[in-house]
Amino acid sequence: MKVLASAPGRAGILGNPTDGYGGAVMSCSVTERATVTLASAQTLRARVHLVASGGANRVLSGELRQREDLHLRGDELDVVRAVARFLGRDGFAADIDISTEVPLRAGLAGSTAVLASLLAGALLLDGRDPQPDHPQYRYLLAEMVRTVELHFLEVQCGYQDQYMTVFGGLNYMDFRGKELYRTLDREPFATIEPLGQLLSNLPLVVISTGQERVSGAVLKPVRDRWLEGDPVVRRGYREIAELASHGKRALLAQDWRAFAQLMNQNHSIQQQVGASGELIDEAVDLARQAGAWGAKLAGAGGGGSIILLHPDFLGQPGEALATHPIARALLARYPQARLISPRPAPGVTCQALG
Numbered sequence: 001m002k003v004l005a006s007a008p009g010r011a012g013i014l015g016n017p018t019d020g021y022g023g024a025v026m027s028c029s030v031t032e033r034a035t036v037t038l039a040s041a042q043t044l045r046a047r048v049h050l051v052a053s054g055g056a057n058r059v060l061s062g063e064l065r066q067r068e069d070l071h072l073r074g075d076e077l078d079v080v081r082a083v084a085r086f087l088g089r090d091g092f093a094a095d096i097d098i099s100t101e102v103p104l105r106a107g108l109a110g111s112t113a114v115l116a117s118l119l120a121g122a123l124l125l126d127g128r129d130p131q132p133d134h135p136q137y138r139y140l141l142a143e144m145v146r147t148v149e150l151h152f153l154e155v156q157c158g159y160q161d162q163y164m165t166v167f168g169g170l171n172y173m174d175f176r177g178k179e180l181y182r183t184l185d186r187e188p189f190a191t192i193e194p195l196g197q198l199l200s201n202l203p204l205v206v207i208s209t210g211q212e213r214v215s216g217a218v219l220k221p222v223r224d225r226w227l228e229g230d231p232v233v234r235r236g237y238r239e240i241a242e243l244a245s246h247g248k249r250a251l252l253a254q255d256w257r258a259f260a261q262l263m264n265q266n267h268s269i270q271q272q273v274g275a276s277g278e279l280i281d282e283a284v285d286l287a288r289q290a291g292a293w294g295a296k297l298a299g300a301g302g303g304g305s306i307i308l309l310h311p312d313f314l315g316q317p318g319e320a321l322a323t324h325p326i327a328r329a330l331l332a333r334y335p336q337a338r339l340i341s342p343r344p345a346p347g348v349t350c351q352a353l354g
Helices: 078-087 112-127 138-154 160-167 215-227 230-252 256-273 277-289 325-333
Strands: 004-013 026-041 046-050 059-062 094-100 170-176 192-195 203-206 295-299 305-309 337-339 349-352
Touching: 004 112, 004 160, 004 192, 004 203, 004 230, 004 256, 004 305, 026 112, 026 138, 026 160, 026 230, 046 078, 059 078, 078 094, 078 112, 078 138, 094 112, 112 138, 112 160, 112 349, 138 160, 160 170, 160 192, 203 325, 230 256, 256 277, 256 295, 256 305, 277 295, 277 305, 277 325
Parallel strands: 046 094
Antiparallel strands: 004 026, 004 349, 026 094, 026 170, 046 059, 170 192, 203 305, 203 337, 295 305
């Protein structure tokens, strides 16, 4: 049996990173995707073909025969190790090939897109596919991806990445009741409101700077401060969640000036909390100086990507904007940068090939 699975990356438009704090987030998929093929085999083998955020290609392969081979080692095969451990059977065997167009460690959920694809494919190959036609399928799969990422990959994370890579599209997401982590069987499902059919073209572009970062390294210190009751973090994240609520009205009204202002406020609060990072702050400042109406971090901060708003971007794919003055200013500063378009795209897909 052979299985093909795929999932998109995403760009946080407004409200991030309150998805881990009971907040609300507006997020859109990107057209770039991760793709995983799995074939029945006698042992567990994996090949990972990756494009780093700076554009460099690399391949890592390995055979995982013994229980100790499933211990995390800090490389790209860890996602395979984590899924194998989550499935809970030493006998899980497959020939796995992983590739992705989403820049990794760039704040675009590239690693989660790989994980969502791999887990969906592994469940189908292993005969435990959670019934794709069932109404709760995507909710349950998103929570399973979140469980693997937090407890088996040991990455500090919220819920935006998992729900977006599984659901895809353009969504307003409410994470109330999910600020304190629970076991998989007790986690409440998030509320997902699809907006892509109402508004498919957005005046947004993402600039992936080429500077890699690991989301868990950025999120954990802020999470610790939030748990300790730090008033700056607590108040700041309440305010950011409210911005997402106001942003839904501005987005649907296509009031781009108002929406841009909310984006700028979102980033300003992240700066006050100390969670954006010098590189992202520099990129945001440069974008605004070059004429962007709105600019903010697209992920957790600390490097990675920013998302920009300008009416000239409406309906234009990222690569077509390379000559725009705003893009030119950023590409001159970050020669390895990539232009990526947030577009409503399908979430995780999975099919048996025979």
